[in-house]
Amino acid sequence: MSTQPQQVWPSARLDDVARLRAIAAGLPHAAFAERVIAAPFETVWAIFGDLERGVPRFEWSVRSLEITRREGDALEILSTGPFGALGPRGKFRAIWRPGWCVMTDFAGIGQIGMAASPEGAAHTRVAHFEGSRWLGRLLRPWLARAVGRDLARLAAICESEAR
């Protein structure tokens, strides 16, 4: 005999934050942080996941992002750094879907990940990593502070909008 069909088999819960945590574990040069925000998932992702209008509000290193190509969940993005026209500018490839975004520049040096999962109706857990293969782990402590500050800014924006 055989046991039951696979669709009724119990399954562990591996939400997008849990998945991003695992990917970050495979990137020794990346700095990873997570945080619970007192705002519903829809409110948080409307900012965290809005690459063109939301990300420049909390990410210090980005003046603007423009999606130049979209094919399913695959995107190409043009970014402008904190000094505007003075740069630096970068081209990124990304995978984006609700609750999930990972991106890398075309040279494969800079790596970014963002994920969000609801924690009940009123809270959202967010996770974020940034890594650079250039200078590898040397840059990591500095990136860790930057990533923590990004999430703190994101939390302040989202919690203020949720009020």
Add this chain to the structure above:
Amino acid sequence: MLAAQRGDVLAMSRLMDRLAPWMARICGAIALEQADDAAQEALVQVFRDLRTLREPDALRGWARRIAVRESVRHAQRARAAARTHAGGDVEAALTADARDPALAPDVRAVLARLALEQRAILVLRDLEGLSEEEAAAQLGVARGTVKSRLFRAREAFAKRWLG
């Protein structure tokens, strides 16, 4: 797979899409209440050690071995904790949720009443479709043990399933 091993985050994201639901199912059926933690740790190990895997074709077997090992470890730890906290009424502690129809889907409830070793062999043979030899290698037991354990597991499953 090779790109994911080199640390390409987009390739890692695609690999995650393939691995996470499958590993969640393995951990769900073996570790039950501890499935979320077991699946998270298994996934972290897979991505952390991905670059050490010499033969990409061996990925599935390697990841399965990690998922089974983490599931058994977490379930054993819970069993030990239940012994301490429940004053010997281990079965009652381990299957508490299985008797609550609101919390326990049918298969999950039946699996919760099987021994950990029986759940593991059912997953490997009936969910994963491994041969007796492969299941024996994954669990580190003799082929004859797999045979007898599977017979008893299927019998116990059918008995409880049919009520």
